[in-house]
Every structure is written in C-alpha cells, then in structure tokens.
Amino acid sequence: VDLSTTIAGAHLDNVFFNASGVWCQHEEELQALLESGSGSLITKSATYEHREGNPSPRYLPLPSGIGSINSMGLPNEGYEYYLNYARKFDYTHAKPLFISLSGLSLADNVKMVEAFVQANLPCILEVNFSCPNVPGKPQLGYDIDAMDAALATLAPLIKKPFGIKLPPYFDIAHFDQVAAVVNKYDNLAYVTCINSVGNGLAIDLDTETALIKPKDGFGGLGGLMVLNTALANVNAFYRRLPGKQVIGVGGVVSGKEAFLHILAGASAVQIGTQLKEEGPAMFDRIKKELTEIMEKKGYKSVEEFRGKVKTL
Ligand SMILES: CC(C)(C)CCc1c(C(=O)O)[nH]c(=O)[nH]c1=O
Numbered sequence: 001v002d003l004s005t006t007i008a009g010a011h012l013d014n015v016f017f018n019a020s021g022v023w024c025q026h027e028e029e030l031q032a033l034l035e036s037g038s039g040s041l042i043t044k045s046a047t048y049e050h051r052e053g054n055p056s057p058r059y060l061p062l063p064s065g066i067g068s069i070n071s072m073g074l075p076n077e078g079y080e081y082y083l084n085y086a087r088k089f090d091y092t093h094a095k096p097l098f099i100s101l102s103g104l105s106l107a108d109n110v111k112m113v114e115a116f117v118q119a120n121l122p123c124i125l126e127v128n129f130s131c132p133n134v135p136g137k138p139q140l141g142y143d144i145d146a147m148d149a150a151l152a153t154l155a156p157l158i159k160k161p162f163g164i165k166l167p168p169y170f171d172i173a174h175f176d177q178v179a180a181v182v183n184k185y186d187n188l189a190y191v192t193c194i195n196s197v198g199n200g201l202a203i204d205l206d207t208e209t210a211l212i213k214p215k216d217g218f219g220g221l222g223g224l225m226v227l228n229t230a231l232a233n234v235n236a237f238y239r240r241l242p243g244k245q246v247i248g249v250g251g252v253v254s255g256k257e258a259f260l261h262i263l264a265g266a267s268a269v270q271i272g273t274q275l276k277e278e279g280p281a282m283f284d285r286i287k288k289e290l291t292e293i294m295e296k297k298g299y300k301s302v303e304e305f306r307g308k309v310k311t312l
Helices: 027-034 079-088 106-119 144-158 172-182 224-240 255-264 273-278 282-297
Strands: 005-007 010-012 016-018 059-061 068-070 097-101 124-128 162-166 188-193 197-201 218-222 245-249 268-271
Touching (some): 016 282, 059 273, 079 097, 097 106, 144 162, 172 224, 218 224, 245 255, 255 268, 268 273, 268 282, 273 282
Parallel strands (some): 016 268, 097 124, 124 162, 162 188
Antiparallel strands (some): 005 010, 059 068, 068 218, 197 218
16 A cells, blocks of 8 residues: 655655654654654754753653653754754655754744755755743744744745644634634645643652653643544644645554544644654554555555545
C-alpha cells in the first residue's frame, strides 16, 4: 500500500513523523529520526536565544498509558543551531525537513523568519502558535486578533508555503474564527493540530504531590487521552480550510489512531508521547499496523480515504 503524501509541496514517502518537541532538540536525535522509518522530521521549536527550559521533572508519562504531561519550558539550542542544521541538511535525502519556530515575541519570530528566508533553504517553516504572548495574555493560538496580526506580518515575509502549530479548540465558534483568519493567507499551506491540551494537572495518590515540578504541576497533556480532541480539531479544520492541508497529531499510539486521523482529514500524522516512550523504532511498527488496516479494508493509498469520515 502507498503511505506517501505531500505537505506544502514537499514529498514524504510515508505520512509519519515526530511531533515537534520530541526527539528533535539536538542533531543526534534528528539523525536518529533520519535513520528511522519516519517520512520526515521537525525540529524542536526554536527561540531566538538558547534556552535551558524548566527544572525537572518536567515531562512524565501518566500511569496506565493514558498519556503524558509536560512543562518543558521551550528548552532549545537557539534558532541559529537549527539554521545551521538546515544549511548542512542533505535535501536530496528522501525526507523533507520542517523547522519549528516559537519566538517569545513577534519581533523574535520576525528576526528568525528573516534569517531563514535570507538563507533560502528548501526546509518548511512551521510557526508554533502555542508560543507565549504578552505575559498575562493567553497564548497566541487563543488570541484571535493577535494571531491575525502575527500572520499579517509573517506570511508575506515567509513568501513560500508554511504552516502553523495550533492548540486544541473546544468551541465551534473558535473553529470558525480561527479558520476565517487562516483562510486569509494564501501561503499558509497547512495547520498542525493539535498541540498539547494546555495546563492539565497530574497528582500522585501516595505522595499527594503534583507529578512535574514547573508551574505547580500544571502542564500540557498528550497521548491517547487527547485523541478524540485531536480528531475533532483535524476534522473541523479539514472541513473549514479548502485548498489547505491539516497535519494530525495527538493520541497516535498505533496504526489504528493514525488511520482515524487520516479519515478525519490528516495529510500527515505526527507522534509525540508514543515516540518519547518507545523511541524511533516505533515508526516501523506503526507503518506496519497502518498498512495491515488498509489491506484489510482494501485501501491502496491514504488518498483513497483521507477526510472520508462518514456521519450518521
Ligand atoms: C508551551 C510553550 C513553552 C509556550 C511552547 C513550547 C511547548 C512545550 C514546551 O516546551 O513546554 N510543550 C508542549 O507540549 N507544546 C509546546 O508548544
């Protein structure tokens, strides 16, 4: 069966790759992704300066495999590290390179975008809209006017097709409002849905203590428990963004959830928590599981069923 796809004009020989933030902060990790069964790779969201991030424990899988919680605090090597990586990257390689940017201000995003545009490389830029906004205001992804203003500045600068990483939405009116903004920008080629479900709290019964150290234990939720929110966001934006694509992420632990993401409309599928727990060998397992499901159902390519979820 054919698991290949094209995102923002770049060909992936299979739909799978890492969720930004997982297995992608350092070159060694990115090299492991290149050597894995993934179809592509995306770097850890970069800020202008290097960041250590929050004190540990800052990521933990939750008991009974329902998911994970993290408050990493944007640890990354600084954007120049990823720009250099993108300069050295072998673009004849079968896998396209995605670069995630998460500036702490619009000015920082502009400076980073300008540097990448100046370098004129084949990598695809993805702006993380869960990045923090002005302190006291909600993240960019939850401030529709700020999101529109950021895109009005960034889209013309980037010129080429690019994407944005979106937090999960839970209100139909928000799907409508965000889609109306996204549809204004022709080169905004895709949205990646969803980022972690924000500010969850995991507490240990025995110690009566929050699991992670930062932010009084508050952190983003990922893994199987966010699957149905992820499927809804993928399908909501698939229905609302004609001519654009959706990358699905959230709750993919096997070929089954990957199949459901594609059925909901995903053109590619990213994996975070399960990759963190299982390592890059996971891609071969998940590709095999998706292939088996497609063979059993008689599908020869992901194109045949993408977005074809039925309603009653
Ligand atoms: C949450 C932010 C630190 C504002 C952005 C980086 C990020 C982080 C992180 O670095 O803590 N974790 C996530 O699950 N998603 C993200 O987008």
